Amino acid sequence: MLSVQNLCKSFLVGGEKYPVLKGVSLEVKKGEFVGVMGPSGSGKSTLLNSISCYIPSDSGKILLGNLELSQLKEEQLARVRNEKLGFVFQDFLLLDGLTVRENIMLPRIIGGKNVPAMEKSADLLCDLFGISHIKNKYPADISGGERQRTAVARALINNPQVILADEPTGNLDSKSAQKVIDAFLQAKTQLSATIFMVTHDSYAASFCDRVIILKDGNVQMTLEREEKERREFQDALLDSIRESSEVKES
Amino acid sequence: MKNLTAVFATLRKKGRGQYLLLSGCLFFAVLLITAFSMMMYSPTVQTVLPQGGDSRKQVMMIFVLAVIGCGAFSLYAAGLFFRYKSREAGVLLALGMSRRALNRQLCREVLGLTLESCGAGLILGTPLCWGIWSLFRLFLVDTPEMLFIFNLRAYTVPFLFFLFVLFLLLIMENRFLARVNVLDIIHESHRPEPVRAVPSWYGWGGILLIVLGGSLGYFAPSFCVRVLQWYAPGLLTAVFYLPALVGLYWVLLFTVVGGWHRGKRRYAHLIESGMMQFQGRQTVRNMLVVTVLVAGAYFASFYTPMMMTSSQAALKNREADYQFFYRADQEMISQAEIQELAQSYSAQVVNYREVSSITLAIDGETEVETEGPMGVTYTVQYQEMRSEGRFFSVSAWNTLARDNLTLESGQCIASLDRYGYPSSISLVTNPVTGQSLKVETLPSPLSSRLLSDIYLLSDQDYAQLIQGLTPEWQEVQVVFDAENDSYALAKDLFHRIVESSGPETAVFDGYDRISKMNAEKAGEVYWGDQVEELNLPVIDLTRPDSSSFRTNWLYMPQFQALDEGDFLSTYAVYLLLFIFISILCFAAVSVILYTRSQSLILSNLWVYEDLHKLGASAAYRRKTAQGQVKRVFLAPLLTGTVLILCFYLLILLGNGRVWGIDANEAVAFAVCLALAAICSTLFYLLYRFTLKQAWRLLKL
Numbered sequence: 034m035l036s037v038q039n040l041c042k043s044f045l046v047g048g049e050k051y052p053v054l055k056g057v058s059l060e061v062k063k064g065e066f067v068g069v070m071g072p073s074g075s076g077k078s079t080l081l082n083s084i085s086c087y088i089p090s091d092s093g094k095i096l097l098g099n100l101e102l103s104q105l106k107e108e109q110l111a112r113v114r115n116e117k118l119g120f121v122f123q124d125f126l127l128l129d130g131l132t133v134r135e136n137i138m139l140p141r142i143i144g145g146k147n148v149p150a151m152e153k154s155a156d157l158l159c160d161l162f163g164i165s166h167i168k169n170k171y172p173a174d175i176s177g178g179e180r181q182r183t184a185v186a187r188a189l190i191n192n193p194q195v196i197l198a199d200e201p202t203g204n205l206d207s208k209s210a211q212k213v214i215d216a217f218l219q220a221k222t223q224l225s226a227t228i229f230m231v232t233h234d235s236y237a238a239s240f241c242d243r244v245i246i247l248k249d250g251n252v253q254m255t256l257e258r259e260e261k262e263r264r265e266f267q268d269a270l271l272d273s274i275r276e277s278s279e280v281k282e283s
Numbered sequence: 284m285k286n287l288t289a290v291f292a293t294l295r296k297k298g299r300g301q302y303l304l305l306s307g308c309l310f311f312a313v314l315l316i317t318a319f320s321m322m323m324y325s326p327t328v329q330t331v332l333p334q335g336g337d338s339r340k341q342v343m344m345i346f347v348l349a350v351i352g353c354g355a356f357s358l359y360a361a362g363l364f365f366r367y368k369s370r371e372a373g374v375l376l377a378l379g380m381s382r383r384a385l386n387r388q389l390c391r392e393v394l395g396l397t398l399e400s401c402g403a404g405l406i407l408g409t410p411l412c413w414g415i416w417s418l419f420r421l422f423l424v425d426t427p428e429m430l431f432i433f434n435l436r437a438y439t440v441p442f443l444f445f446l447f448v449l450f451l452l453l454i455m456e457n458r459f460l461a462r463v464n465v466l467d468i469i470h471e472s473h474r475p476e477p478v479r480a481v482p483s484w485y486g487w488g489g490i491l492l493i494v495l496g497g498s499l500g501y502f503a504p505s506f507c508v509r510v511l512q513w514y515a516p517g518l519l520t521a522v523f524y525l526p527a528l529v530g531l532y533w534v535l536l537f538t539v540v541g542g543w544h545r546g547k548r549r550y551a552h553l554i555e556s557g558m559m560q561f562q563g564r565q566t567v568r569n570m571l572v573v574t575v576l577v578a579g580a581y582f583a584s585f586y587t588p589m590m591m592t593s594s595q596a597a598l599k600n601r602e603a604d605y606q607f608f609y610r611a612d613q614e615m616i617s618q619a620e621i622q623e624l625a626q627s628y629s630a631q632v633v634n635y636r637e638v639s640s641i642t643l644a645i646d647g648e649t650e651v652e653t654e655g656p657m658g659v660t661y662t663v664q665y666q667e668m669r670s671e672g673r674f675f676s677v678s679a680w681n682t683l684a685r686d687n688l689t690l691e692s693g694q695c696i697a698s699l700d701r702y703g704y705p706s707s708i709s710l711v712t713n714p715v716t717g718q719s720l721k722v723e724t725l726p727s728p729l730s731s732r733l734l735s736d737i738y739l740l741s742d743q744d745y746a747q748l749i750q751g752l753t754p755e756w757q758e759v760q761v762v763f764d765a766e767n768d769s770y771a772l773a774k775d776l777f778h779r780i781v782e783s784s785g786p787e788t789a790v791f792d793g794y795d796r797i798s799k800m801n802a803e804k805a806g807e808v809y810w811g812d813q814v815e816e817l818n819l820p821v822i823d824l825t826r827p828d829s830s831s832f833r834t835n836w837l838y839m840p841q842f843q844a845l846d847e848g849d850f851l852s853t854y855a856v857y858l859l860l861f862i863f864i865s866i867l868c869f870a871a872v873s874v875i876l877y878t879r880s881q882s883l884i885l886s887n888l889w890v891y892e893d894l895h896k897l898g899a900s901a902a903y904r905r906k907t908a909q910g911q912v913k914r915v916f917l918a919p920l921l922t923g924t925v926l927i928l929c930f931y932l933l934i935l936l937g938n939g940r941v942w943g944i945d946a947n948e949a950v951a952f953a954v955c956l957a958l959a960a961i962c963s964t965l966f967y968l969l970y971r972f973t974l975k976q977a978w979r980l981l982k983l
């Protein structure tokens with residue numbers, strides 16, 4: 034579904050080149066819930082932004098299905114972002130002037146397609162994520178967890194091939210974070226959505242099918258959950274993260 | 284909500300405040316410019332402010348300033364608007380809206396908003412102008428010539444302004460769209476910005492530069508004229524003011540960024556200064572505009588009181604109630620007729636005196652101007668017959684002024700000229716016969732202020748020079764007082780005098796027949812005859828009540844009652860105009876200050892949030908916000924006010940013959956100070972209002 038091959042990206046700071054991604058390769062299969070973890074500054078956000086082509090990458094391939102994203106022109110990219118990708122951001126990025134329901138419908142309106150059906154789709158998503166009772170409220174009047182669930186619903190309305198999420202629980206308390214993770218899980222099981230999530234939080238990551246650990250611009254390791262208990266998987270994650278930071282210290 | 288247009292409409296409804304601010308600013312700018320332009324194009328102003336004259340230049344300069352000010356605050360408002368819009372745009376882009384689609388929507392919004400607000404301004408500008416005009420006529424002064432006449436050409440400037448604003452807004456919109464970055468929106472977290480330090484010597488160094496530039500600019504023109512004998516082009520001498528402008532920038536920057544609090548005390552203002560490190564330079568550039576506008580506004584407001592107090596003083600110091608003179612070849616109203624007229628107004632003519640005078644050619648130096656590539660230079664040249672001079676015999680003078688002067692033959696006493704300077708001549712010539720006489724001007728001028736620009740000769744010399752002089756070179760001078768007189772009497776008498784004057788007397792008070800003879804001898808056209816080319820005042824004997832006639836007619840009588848009655852109306856147009864300019868400038872200043880404070884608080888919203896998280900009390904945050912708003916307000920207002928007061932003080936000091944301030948000038952200055960105090964109070968109220976708004980923004 035999503036395949037990243039040998040992705041490189043460096044930033045120019047004060048005339049000097051700082052490599053952030055040094056040939057990252059990874060694969061996300063359809064219906065998979067994949068997490069990305071790693072210490073601060075390891076390039077997680079850079080990876081995600083390169084995949085969504087918000088920043089141009091230096092070299093390497095990004096394949097969505099059989100579309101090569103890095104080759105697309107601005108107009109085509111916009112279309113891909115609208116139809117084939119769904120985004121969930123740490124700061125929700127809802128429009129304050131629109132109601133919850135209107136915010137959810139926004140990608141459809143932008144795409145200008147399927148307009149008659151969109152209200153129904155939006156209502157279905159609201160029901161699924163338990164935000165039906167607030168769908169006519171404005172973002173300013175609802176809680177952070179509700180805002181993020183609205184954002185997840187918005188990301189799903191166009192049935193995207195992949196949902197890209199950067200620290201979706203970063204700004205939330207644990208109870209709200211749980212509800213957002215539940216929303217992701219529901220999207221996965223009931224809508225067979227594919228999710229690619231960057232997170233700092235080992236608890237959130239422990240719900241993933243697979244977690245990629247990034248370090249110094251490289252994929253350091255990949256942990257599969259397989260049939261492990263969630264607790265067990267979280268402990269495994271914590272262990273490997275601790276290991277990788279110990280290596281750094283020595 | 285079915286499509287993007289509907290989405291934008293909804294967003295517009297929710298973000299009404301931001302839209303209102305921008306369209307309000309645009310509306311206000313176009314409204315003011317239209318109203319002002321309408322006034323400038325009215326025939327009243329066109330005739331009262333002669334083209335090429337200083338007052339017209341000053342008015343135009345201030346108008347240009349005000350237009351720039353309006354442009355500036357429209358642009359700030361647009362900047363604020365686009366900043367507000369950037370989040371929306373970022374989200375829409377992130378959700379896959381193409382830039383082209385976004386551009387279409389934004390363009391439509393900007394176009395609609397500009398058209399609506401500017402259109403409303405264009406339409407309502409004329410009624411506003413008419414309203415102010417009518418109020419002014421109703422409450423202050425009403426003269427027959429103050430007709431308000433609609434002129435389509437007045438729309439040129441506001442329309443050009445509208446096109447300019449539209450053009451700029453579209454450019455801004457394009458740049459905004461090109462720069463809007465999804466990543467910046469996603470990571471709303473603030474990237475650290477590099478700080479450009481402000482050197483600590485900017486403060487005092489700036490003040491020094493202001494003083495230096497101010498005095499250089501002030502003295503440069505007179506230095507060029509007096510010492511180099513060169514009328515340097517205005518643009519060139521204006522260059523000398525440049526250091527002052529640089530100094531102003533330094534002082535403002537220093538005040539805004541670092542502040543004058545140094546040492547330990549600066550910690551009390553650490554946060555405000557810290558925030559200003561980034562918006563500092565930009566803020567200061569806006570402040571510079573404000574400072575210049577404030578100075579312009581004060582300049583306009585002070586102009587009329589200054590002019591009025593000095594002429595009022597001159598009025599009070601007159602030695603006789605009524606005085607006028609006429610050419611001896613005129614059929615003028617006689618003493619008996621004057622007395623009869625006075626009686627019909629139940630007034631009494633007393634101390635009636637009537638003597639004759641003659642006009643002769645006097646010698647002197649003229650400036651011969653040559654126009655070169657560097658402006659006009661001049662050389663001084665002596666001429667035996669330079670210009671006209673009015674002469675009385677000493678005995679006639681003694682009758683007229685109740686003096687008892689004596690003169691030997693060959694001696695001459697000169698009065699002060701109308702500007703208060705003494706003059707000195709050595710040769711007088713009969714312009715008809717060419718007979719001339721060497722005279723010696725006594726060093727002490729005539730002490731009486733009854734008449735200016737006159738000379739006294741001994742009776743013997745006078746009798747000799749009058750020989751062969753035709754009546755058009757002779758005059759009759761009448762002086763009297765009146766008891767129980769009135770404005771109506773004075774006006775009636777004035778009208779009788781004008782009616783009795785023939786067309787040959789319809790000349791302005793700079794018209795000189797000797798200069799004309801000289802010009803003709805040299806084969807040139809006398810400048811005083813080029814009324815149309817040089818836009819000289821037109822003297823129309825059928826319109827004796829027009830300001831232009833009253834201020835410029837050569838034979839204009841000086842009647843205390845008339846002048847006192849007409850005093851305000853003579854200056855009414857000036858007053859109206861300058862009041863209008865000050866309103867315009869002050870309005871522009873207020874809008875700039877308000878929007879600037881608002882945007883400053885908005886762009887630092889996160890700092891206040893962080894402060895809150897760090898446990899800063901509401902009182903502390905209030906104080907910090909107050910410090911920021913105060914910076915925006917205090918520095919430019921104070922600088923502008925002080926600068927212009929200093930400028931006027933310099934003018935007052937340099938005015939007149941002696942360096943210093945006389946009683947009238949002190950009154951004028953006091954009036955200016957009072958005006959400044961009133962305006963400052965109003966600005967204080969605006970400051971309080973802005974601060975309240977800022978606190979509301981910060982939810983404090």
Ligand SMILES: Nc1ncnc2c1ncn2[C@@H]1O[C@H](COP(=O)(O)OP(=O)(O)OP(=O)(O)O)[C@@H](O)[C@H]1O
Nearest residue numbers: 044045046053071072073074075076077078079080
């Ligand atoms: N626009 C940029 N210009 C210069 N350097 C950048 C830029 N964006 C990111 N970097 C650098 O790239 C490195 C990786 O940044 P990135 O944001 O991808 O890390 P991250 O893994 O997301 O960290 P965190 O967990 O703190 O979010 C950092 O060292 C950062 O300084």
Ligand SMILES: [Mg+2]
Nearest residue numbers: 077078079199
């Ligand atoms: Mg990150």
